[in-house]
Amino acid sequence: MAMRTRTRLVLLLQALVVLAAALAAGGCSSLGVEPWERAVLAEPGMQIDPDVVVTALDEHIYFSKEAATGGLGTAGGGCGCN
Amino acid sequence: MSPVRTFLIAAVLVAAFGAAAAAATDDAAAAPRTILGADQFDLAAYKGKVLVVDFWASWCKPCKESLPWLSGLAAAHGEQGLAIVAVNVEEDLDKGRKLLDALDPAIVVVHDPEGKLAARYELQGMPSAFVYDRSGELKAKHVGFLPAAADAKAQEILQLLQEKGDGDAH
Numbered sequence: 189m190a191m192r193t194r195t196r197l198v199l200l201l202q203a204l205v206v207l208a209a210a211l212a213a214g215g216c217s218s219l220g221v222e223p224w225e226r227a228v229l230a231e232p233g234m235q236i237d238p239d240v241v242v243t244a245l246d247e248h249i250y251f252s253k254e255a256a257t258g259g260l261g262t263a264g265g266g267c268g269c270n
Numbered sequence: 271m272s273p274v275r276t277f278l279i280a281a282v283l284v285a286a287f288g289a290a291a292a293a294a295t296d297d298a299a300a301a302p303r304t305i306l307g308a309d310q311f312d313l314a315a316y317k318g319k320v321l322v323v324d325f326w327a328s329w330c331k332p333c334k335e336s337l338p339w340l341s342g343l344a345a346a347h348g349e350q351g352l353a354i355v356a357v358n359v360e361e362d363l364d365k366g367r368k369l370l371d372a373l374d375p376a377i378v379v380v381h382d383p384e385g386k387l388a389a390r391y392e393l394q395g396m397p398s399a400f401v402y403d404r405s406g407e408l409k410a411k412h413v414g415f416l417p418a419a420a421d422a423k424a425q426e427i428l429q430l431l432q433e434k435g436d437g438d439a440h
Contacts, residue, residue, distance in 0.1 A: 223395050224359035224388040230329040 303370065305363065308382040311355065313406060319353040320430045321402040325388055327359050328366035330396040336415035337369060337397070343424060344374040350431045351404065357382050359396075399423075403430045 221229065228234065237243050250256075313321075324340055326333035337356060344354045356373065357380045358366055370379060382388055391400060394413045401410040410426060 222385065222388070223393045223398075224325065224327070224382075224385045226396070227327060227329045227360060 303373075303375065303379055306378065306380045308357075308380060308384070308386040311357070311380045311387060313402070316353050316355075316402065317406045318404055319351045320404055320427060321353045321355065321406075322427065323355045323357060323391070323400045323402070325357045325359055325382075325391070325393055325396060325398045326366070326369075327396060328369060329360070332415040333397040334369060335417060336399070338372065339415070339417075339420055340399075341372070341374040341377060343427065344376050347428070347431060348374070348376045352427065352431060353378070355380055357387055359383070359385055359388050401427060401430065403433060 232238055322340060322343075324337060326337050328334075340354050340356070344352060354374075354377045356370075356377050358370075359382050360366060361383045363370075363381050363383075373379075380387065391398065397413075397415055399410075399412040399415075400408060401412070403409050409430060412423060
C-alpha cells in the first residue's frame with residue numbers, strides 16, 4: 189500500500205516538473221520585438237555602427253599604422269560580403 | 271513712373287499674392303485627411319476594387335520610398351479601381367505627417383498605434399504590402415521595398431486591375 193502511494197507521489201512530482209518546464213518554455217514565446225515595434229531600435233543612436241564614415245576612416249588609419257587590415261568587418265555592418 | 275509709385279505698386283502686389291497664398295493654405299488646412307482607427311478598417315468595404323494595404327512608419331527608411339510610389343499608383347489608377355490603405359504603426363502619427371501630407375488624397379490612412387492590424391497581418395518586416403484582387407482574395411504579400419523591383423509589383427497590380435472580380439459592386 190505504502191509502495192503504491194509512493195509511486196503515485198513520484199508520478200505526481202514528475203507531472204509537476206513537466207508542467208513547470210512547459211510553463212517556463214512558454215514564457216519565451218513572446219520574446220523579441222515585432223517588426224512594427226522597432227521605432228526606438230531604428231533611431232540613429234541605436235545603430236551598432238552609428239557613423240559609417242568615421243568607422244571607414246578608423247579602419248583606414250588602423251590599416252596605415254599596422255600595415256594590416258581585416259578582422260573588423262566592413263563599415264556599416266550588414267553581412268560584410270563586399 | 272516715380273520710384274515711390276513703383277515701390278507702392280510692388281508692395282500692394284506682394285501683399286495681395288501673400289494674402290491669396292495664405293487663403294489657399296487655410297483652405298488646405300480646413301480639409302484634413304480622414305484618419306481611421308484600426309478597428310474601423312473593414313476589408314469587405316473594398317470588394318470590387320484592387321486593394322493594397324501598406325504598413326508604414328516614418329522611422330522606416332524604405333517606407334519613405336514605397337508610400338510615395340504607391341501614392342503615384344493611386345493617382346494614376348484610382349479611377350480604374352485601385353485603392354490604397356496606408357496603415358501607420360507609430361504611436362505618434364504626427365511624426366509621419368510630412369510624408370502623409372504629400373500623399374494622394376484618395377489614399378485611406380489607418381492609424382494602428384497598438385499594432386492590432388499589424389499583429390493580425392503577422393508582419394514579417396517593414397514596409398509590408400498586401401495586395402487583394404477585386405473579389406477580396408489576397409493575391410500577394412511584399413516585405414520591404416526595392417525600387418528595382420517596383421516595376422514588377424506595378425505590373426502585378428495593373429494585371430489585377432484588368433481582371434474582373436466576383437464582387438464587382440462598384
